[in-house]
Amino acid sequence: QPLTPNSPQGLGSAPVNIALSKYWGKRDKVLNLPINGSVSISLPGLGTETVLKPLQTGQDKIVLNGEQLGADVTFAKRLSLFLDYFRSDACPAFTVETVNSVPTAAGLASSASGYAALVLALDDLFGWQLPKTDLSLLARFGSGSASRSLFDGFALWHRGEQEDGMDSFAEALDSHWPEFCIGLVKVDTKEKAVGSTVGMQQTVETCDLYKSWPEQAERNLQTISQAIIEQNFGTLGKTAEHNALSMHATMIATWPPIVYWQPESVAAMQIVWQLREQGTEVYFTMDAGPNLKLIMQAKDQDKVRNAFAEHGTQVDFILPFAE
Ligand code: 2P0
Structure with missing residues (x-):
């Protein structure tokens, strides 16, 4: 060029x-x-x-x-x-x-x-x-x-x-999914201790659990892509949360260990699981940091906002397909 x-x-x-x-x-x-x-x-x-x-x-x-x-x-x-x-x-x-x-x-x-x-x-x-x-x-x-x-x-x-x-x-x-909603739960926005580039390299080199990751990741990718096409929210959410927790399991089983979670991260996970027990279909994902990203539907914003507010936590909602 x-x-x-x-x-x-x-x-x-x-x-x-x-x-x-x-x-x-x-x-x-x-x-x-x-x-x-x-x-x-x-x-x-x-x-x-x-x-x-x-x-x-x-x-x-x-x-x-x-x-x-x-x-x-x-x-x-x-x-x-x-x-x-x-x-x-x-x-x-x-x-x-x-x-x-x-x-x-x-x-x-x-x-x-x-x-x-x-x-x-x-x-x-x-x-x-x-x-x-x-x-x-x-x-x-x-x-x-x-x-x-x-x-x-x-x-x-x-x-x-x-x-x-x-x-x-x-x-x-290609998918237009107006009900699809992301909730941002900010636990901490400080610079992270271990950057992704270094973190993933250490995981590849030292984590025995990582051996099972490539196969699971490709399988999850297929399931989620299909769920996007079918707009099957339950399958998408469940697979995404399981995928994120599996990735974090490989991080934790790395040496030296890479733990991005903070106590407030786990507290937020428990709120999500409690909401699910009560019948609200909300899931989470997490990246190389302590914050949670909720995977949810637009109709559940009030329920999710209130559940987190009870614990003094704010959630910011984003509708990726809003008109
Ligand atoms: C992701 N992350 O898929 C995963 C999940 C973090 C956890 O992609 O080395 O900043 O620049 O290719 O892209 C962050 O890694 O790493 C990332 P480099 P990048 O979103």
């Missing part, structure tokens, strides 16, 4: 996504190829907006939420490494101005929306007009989960079979 800017700046914006069947483990660290496929839902209104400008000389200038970062900050280093793929004589460096509407590194997947927005901004700056699936493949180099953030609604990231990774990208799963 041409690396000559055809406009003074490129714009990109992308949503965060939450995996319903998780990505945990790489078979290739350089190409960011996953050991298993995953399926996600994007959250409209939460994500990243990025402005990208060519710089004629010097280093990249990276501005996150209005603050310029030093070149030695991990976030800036990782971004510059990714941008190395896209430098040319016409454009040796970049100014990246990026604004997140989610707390960075809080288990709400800001790296996913970040790299997806950056790839969209590159596409705009260089005038490539590439299909979303190609942009998904490029975003994958920045962060695996970013491959899924090119799409609204549900997305499926294929594991792929090829060693060069050309068949490992995400695509949209």
Whole structure:
């Protein structure tokens, strides 16, 4: 693709996504190829907006939420490494101005929306007009989960079979499901202790339980994809919660152990299980952090809000298919 800017700046914006069947483990660290496929839902209104400008000389200038970062900050280093793929004589460096509407590194997947927005901004700056699936493949180099953030609604990231990774990208799963609802239960939004990249590598290397993960993950992926097509809420919720807990089991059985849960996380799980016992169909999923994401239906918002309010906990509801 041409690396000559055809406009003074490129714009990109992308949503965060939450995996319903998780990505945990790489078979290739350089190409960011996953050991298993995953399926996600994007959250409209939460994500990243990025402005990208060519710089004629010097280093990249990276501005996150209005603050310029030093070149030695991990976030800036990782971004510059990714941008190395896209430098040319016409454009040796970049100014990246990026604004997140989610707390960075809080288990709400800001790296996913970040790299997806950056790839969209590159596409705009260089005038490539590439299909979303190609942009998904490029975003994958920045962060695996970013491959899924090119799409609204549900997305499926294929594991792929090829060693060069050309068949490992995400695509949209066509479904319009207005009742489908996500509830955000924020336990803690501080920076996490173990990042996903390092965490999943330690799990692959030291966790005996992980041996059963790839097979389960691919099976869960199939079940959830089918449940999305059929809009079978019960099967989707049950499989997603089981998948998340199985992933966390492999994290806990890693050495040194990776435990993202806090006491409030477990308390929130118990509220979900109690709601189910009382007949409200609500499930949860969790990522590399202590927060819960509830998988539920729009009609149950009041019941869920009240149950958590009794424990002094607020829930923010998001309707991914709202008109
Ligand atoms: C997911 N996570 O499927 C899983 C569940 C966290 C737990 O994808 O190394 O930031 O950049 O490819 O994409 C977070 O991992 O890791 C993630 P890299 P990424 O959403």
